[in-house]
Amino acid sequence: MDSLLIVGGHVVDPASGVDQEMDVLLREGRVAAVAAPGKLRSQAQRSFNAKGCIVAPGFIDLHVHLREPGQAHKETIATGSAAAAAGGFTSVCAMPNTVPVNDSAEITRWMQAPERGALVNVFPVAAATVGSLGEKLTDFATLKKAGAVGVTDDGKPILSDRLMHDALHAAGKLNIPVVQHAEDTRMTADCSMNLGATSFRLGLHGMPNAAEASIVERDIALAGATRGHVHVAHLSTREALEAVRRGKKAGVRITAEVTPHHFTLVDENVGDFNTHYKMNPPLRSLADRAALIEGIADGTIDAIATDHAPHAFHEKQVEFERAAFGITGLETAVAIAVTVLHRHFNLPLWRMVELLSASPARIFGLARRGSLAPGSHADVTIFDPKKKWTFDASQSKSKSKNTPYDGWSFTGKVVATIVDGKVIYEG
Amino acid sequence: MKPPLRSLLGIEQLTTAQIESILALARRMDPSRPSQLLRGKRVALLFYESSTRTRTSFEFAAKTLGATTTLVTPVSSSIEKGESLIDTGWTVANLGADAIVMRHANSGAAYLLARYVRVPIVNAGDGMHQHPSQALLDALTITNHKKRLNGLRVVIVGDVYHSRVARSNAELLSRFGADIVFCGPPDFVPEISASLAPGVTACHDLNIALQGADVVMALRVQKERLAGKDISVEDYIANYQVTPQRMKLAKPDAVLMHPGPVIRGMELTSEVADGPQSCIHEQVRNGVKTRMAILAMLLGAAR
Numbered sequence: 001m002d003s004l005l006i007v008g009g010h011v012v013d014p015a016s017g018v019d020q021e022m023d024v025l026l027r028e029g030r031v032a033a034v035a036a037p038g039k040l041r042s043q044a045q046r047s048f049n050a051k052g053c054i055v056a057p058g059f060i061d062l063h064v065h066l067r068e069p070g071q072a073h074k075e076t077i078a079t080g081s082a083a084a085a086a087g088g089f090t091s092v093c094a095m096p097n098t099v100p101v102n103d104s105a106e107i108t109r110w111m112q113a114p115e116r117g118a119l120v121n122v123f124p125v126a127a128a129t130v131g132s133l134g135e136k137l138t139d140f141a142t143l144k145k146a147g148a149v150g151v152t153d154d155g156k157p158i159l160s161d162r163l164m165h166d167a168l169h170a171a172g173k174l175n176i177p178v179v180q181h182a183e184d185t186r187m188t189a190d191c192s193m194n195l196g197a198t199s200f201r202l203g204l205h206g207m208p209n210a211a212e213a214s215i216v217e218r219d220i221a222l223a224g225a226t227r228g229h230v231h232v233a234h235l236s237t238r239e240a241l242e243a244v245r246r247g248k249k250a251g252v253r254i255t256a257e258v259t260p261h262h263f264t265l266v267d268e269n270v271g272d273f274n275t276h277y278k279m280n281p282p283l284r285s286l287a288d289r290a291a292l293i294e295g296i297a298d299g300t301i302d303a304i305a306t307d308h309a310p311h312a313f314h315e316k317q318v319e320f321e322r323a324a325f326g327i328t329g330l331e332t333a334v335a336i337a338v339t340v341l342h343r344h345f346n347l348p349l350w351r352m353v354e355l356l357s358a359s360p361a362r363i364f365g366l367a368r369r370g371s372l373a374p375g376s377h378a379d380v381t382i383f384d385p386k387k388k389w390t391f392d393a394s395q396s397k398s399k400s401k402n403t404p405y406d407g408w409s410f411t412g413k414v415v416a417t418i419v420d421g422k423v424i425y426e427g
Numbered sequence: 428m429k430p431p432l433r434s435l436l437g438i439e440q441l442t443t444a445q446i447e448s449i450l451a452l453a454r455r456m457d458p459s460r461p462s463q464l465l466r467g468k469r470v471a472l473l474f475y476e477s478s479t480r481t482r483t484s485f486e487f488a489a490k491t492l493g494a495t496t497t498l499v500t501p502v503s504s505s506i507e508k509g510e511s512l513i514d515t516g517w518t519v520a521n522l523g524a525d526a527i528v529m530r531h532a533n534s535g536a537a538y539l540l541a542r543y544v545r546v547p548i549v550n551a552g553d554g555m556h557q558h559p560s561q562a563l564l565d566a567l568t569i570t571n572h573k574k575r576l577n578g579l580r581v582v583i584v585g586d587v588y589h590s591r592v593a594r595s596n597a598e599l600l601s602r603f604g605a606d607i608v609f610c611g612p613p614d615f616v617p618e619i620s621a622s623l624a625p626g627v628t629a630c631h632d633l634n635i636a637l638q639g640a641d642v643v644m645a646l647r648v649q650k651e652r653l654a655g656k657d658i659s660v661e662d663y664i665a666n667y668q669v670t671p672q673r674m675k676l677a678k679p680d681a682v683l684m685h686p687g688p689v690i691r692g693m694e695l696t697s698e699v700a701d702g703p704q705s706c707i708h709e710q711v712r713n714g715v716k717t718r719m720a721i722l723a724m725l726l727g728a729a730r
Contacts, residue, residue, distance in 0.1 A: 197622040203534035203555030203591060273535030317543075318511060319533035321554070 003027040004421055005040055009050025009382060013057055014354035015361075015371030024055055026378040026421040034372055048423065050382050053415050054349060057357040057372050058090025058379025062257050062364060063154075063179075063233055063305035064330065066092070068116065069107065070099025075310040075399045078117035080330070083308070083398040085425040087330040088414035090379035091121040091369060092308075096132065097155040103127035103138045105146035112147050119424050120417075121379070123366065125150045125179060128167050132156055137163065140170050149364045152179035154233060155280075157215055159185065164219060168228025175365065177231040177255070182215040182240060183207070183281065192321045194267040194282040202273065204321065207282055213239035220247035223254055231363060232256040234307045236281040238291035245300045255363045256295075257305040260329060260336040263292045265404065275316045275323035276404040279309065293345050296355065303360040304352075306333045310400030328403045331396055336405075338385050338412025349385060357381075378421035387413040434541045434548040435721055437557035438598040446563070446599065453567050453713070453720035458491050464728045465494035471524035472498045473515070474551075475506070475531045480687055480711055481551050481560070485528045488718035492728070494525075512536060516544040526725055529553075534591075547725040555589050561686050562595035564717035566603075568710050569642055572682050576603035582636045582677070584610040584667060585646030585694050587620055592686045593646060594623065601626045610636040611667055614656045615648075633667050640677035643704075644684045645669050645694045660693075669695040674704060682706045 004026045011022040011034060023040045025033040033040055061084065067075040077094075084092045094111060096102035102111065108124045116122070126148035130136045132155070140151055151171055157180060158164045164178070171178045188207045193199050195206025216232055220243060223230040235241060235256045247254040261279065266286050270277045277283060295301040309326025316323050337356070341347040361370025368376045393406035417425040432445055441449075470489040474482055482498070489496045499519060501507050506515055512531075519527055526547040529537055534554030541548040552558045566576065573579055581600055587593040587609045597607045601624035609616045610630045621629040630636040637643065648667075653660055674683065683695075683704045691697050700707060 195619075197619055200588075200617070200619045201594070201623055203553075203557070203594060272538050314511065317513060317539075319531070319539060320535045321533045 002421060003032070003044040003046070004418070005044035005047040006050050006055055006380065006382065007047050008037065009053045009055035011055045011372060012350055012353045013372040014350055015057065015358040016373040018372070019350055024372060024380065026380070026418070029378050029420045031372050031374050031376045031378055033374055048416060050415070052386070053382050053384045054353070056353045056381045056383070057370050057376070058419065059088050059334065059356040059381045060091040060360040060366065060370055061089045061306050061308070061330065061333070062093045062303055062360045064092045064094055064308040065097065065310065065326070066094045066122070067310060068098060069110065073312050077111060077122060078119070079397060079399040080308070080310070081118040081120045081122060083328070083330040083396065085119045085417045085419070086397045086414070086427065087332065088334045088381040088383055088417050089120060089330060090381060090417060090419045091123060091366065093123045093125050093149060093364060095125055095154045096127040096152065101127050101132045103130050103132065105142050108143055108146040108148050120419050123147070123149045123364065125152050127151065128153050128158060128178060129163065134158060134160060134163060137167055137170060140174055140176065144174050144176055148176070149366065150177045150179050150231065152181065152233065154179060154181045157181050157183045157185060161218065161222070165222045165226060168222050168226040168230060172226055172228030177229040177363065179231045179233050180215065180219055181233050182212045182219070182235070184211040184214050187211040192278060193270055194284050196267055196285055198267045198270060202270065209237040209239050209284070209288070212237045212281060213243055216240040216243045220252050220254055224250065224252045227253065229253040229255070234259050234262065234281055234305065235301070236262045236284050236288060238288045241291050241295045241300055245295070248300065255302040256300070257303040258292050258296065258301050259305060259307045260333045261327065263289060263296065264336055264340050269404070273320040274404070275320055276327060276402060278320060278323050278325055279307070279327055280325040296341065297347055297351070301355070302363055304333065304337055304355045305360070306330055310398050311402045312400060316402050326402070328396065328398050328400055330398065332391055332403065332405045334383055334414050335389070335391070335410035335412050338383070339410045342385065343411055378418065380418040381414065382416040382418070383412060383414045385412050387411070389413045432724060435559050435725060436537050436541055436548065436550045438559050438562055438595050443602055446602065449563055449717070449720050449724060450567055450570070452724060453563070453717040456716040456719040458487065458715045458719065461491050461493070463493040464723055465489065465492040465726055468494040468525045468726050469523055470494050470496045470722065471519045471527045472496055473519060473527050473529040474498065474500050475529070476552070478530050478551070480714060481530065484711070484714040485551060485718050488715050489722055491715070492719055492723060494722070512539060513543045516540045520544050520546045526722065549721060549725065552591055554591065556591050556594065558591040558595045560718055560721055561592050562599040563721070564710060564713045565596055565644070565684060565686070566599055567713045567717055568684065568706050569682070571709070572706070573641060576600055576605050579605045579641040580608065580639050581605050581642040581644060582608045582610055582640045583644045583646065584633060584636065584669060586615045586648050586652055587611055587646065588615050588617060589652060590646050596644065597627050598624050608636045612656070612658045612663065614658065633673060634676060637673055637676035640681050642682055642684060643669060643674065643677055646686065647688060647690055648694045664693065668693070669699050671696070671698045671702065674699060684710055686710070
């Protein structure tokens, strides 16, 4: 009988209300028991010593780009999931802007096939419209049956009111979220960063906050009308955050994620045209960053998601305006969350873990994940919240190295990642 | 002590002392007397965008100092075959260029080139970002007339938003204590433009902006940039064109400048462009002197 006993760690499991020293027994791919230290001894074939570490439900990243099919020069499901494992993520939700776009049951199943070599659980989020062209809705029921956990045209917003209304209505009946990349592209043509003093100084066209907020406002109205669930991807502005806060108060089914870079960096960090600071949505102002931190603490924000967006060197080592949007993020997210949110802004580890596990599992309806309650999938993330380390991008498991964090020192390191009861990463 | 200047990318990276020494050297340069200061040096003119005065003045500057030049443009080169900027830069450097003067449509292009290519890079205009040699020649022109920059009121009127000349000039003049007024309709002079440097303000009323001005700098206004904006061409001309009447609002000894190309009848009238206060021709002449100084300094031949 395949079993593993995690001993000596401090279990933080918001879903079941546990926050104390406990041993965790995993057996046959499930959590078998969580009990006071010493109580479970002799029940397992192997044990893992987690002394000094936090033992948490396996972390879930709602927003990654694994680039397969079609863009294997940037990333593959195998390399992207290896990066996820190294970053402490046991499940990732893969965006559909592949080549071709994942708008079919065939591609959705293809992405989940064992031949892809995924090290962690991969949950596809399928395209909301055919080819993500924003014209005709895909068949949500068929996609859900094939394994899709949500629908989105990520990278592109669903601009048409009519289409978004129908998408929320159809997805709502199936109980899956419509994930919105909130950007009114009519206001952001030719833009490569946030609108502000830095964009003016650099002579770059800037994206106004209103381009994000106006779409979020509209989506709240449509979600309210349809009883559908809208999930705001990579929320970045204080206005959009405020809209989500109001929407939640009004009882609308709205949830939101924020990326580590948006709560850590600001537009000024673009410096002299460093393309490792170019992403969409762009890095915003200090005031926006402060609002996001507040939203994370008060519950307006539901999840931390990386928007892991790998690109090859030649796609970033070009003129700033021509460079691809996006940065990798899977291997640095937990360290940044500990360093910035927990240590600098005093966010309790409990809340941080919730944002990475219980809450994302609930949003995307991932049953028996995001918790260590007995019977849950045996997905566990073990991290040392005090360990100092330095990130070396050249050692990244991702195929791409487009990260602004090369050489950054962090406090908080993933020590082990366990998927389905097996230790798939030890750091 | 900063290391000697390697590349000229923007005003921001220059120390005040470096600006002063370029200007001092420019004053001593005489385009009518060819020298052999840069004999044997090769200067590549990498122009991704069209240009008359900048390209020609860099070419004359280099040749007057005894250097040879070669022009590389996207048409009929590997650039139109899809070669990246970095690869083109490496190629030009390995062919033997001792310096690369580059004009490019993308903001920051010169910074990218300088990060990868090991020869001095001169930014001859990158998108809406910087045009440092223009700001230097403008400072030379202003100081010829005003003897100082500190305390001057400099009104820069026109399409500031799209202007690399406005950004470079404001940063340079601010460094020396001038008051800079950006003036134009809100689409061309957004409020955020005042954050560019200390002493910069934004104003949407030219009649107010011009009062007490020592320097009036008009910028080119392209009709197509007004398309879809809140202001029509007629309104622009009515409110922001520099006319002889408006010049009277400035100080009597105010000078009128324009980086070119001038669109007569748009940003200013011919009476102003060709009038007694105009320094437009002098700016062009100072362009050659200033660029001689820049090349001499970057190629290590300046005393």
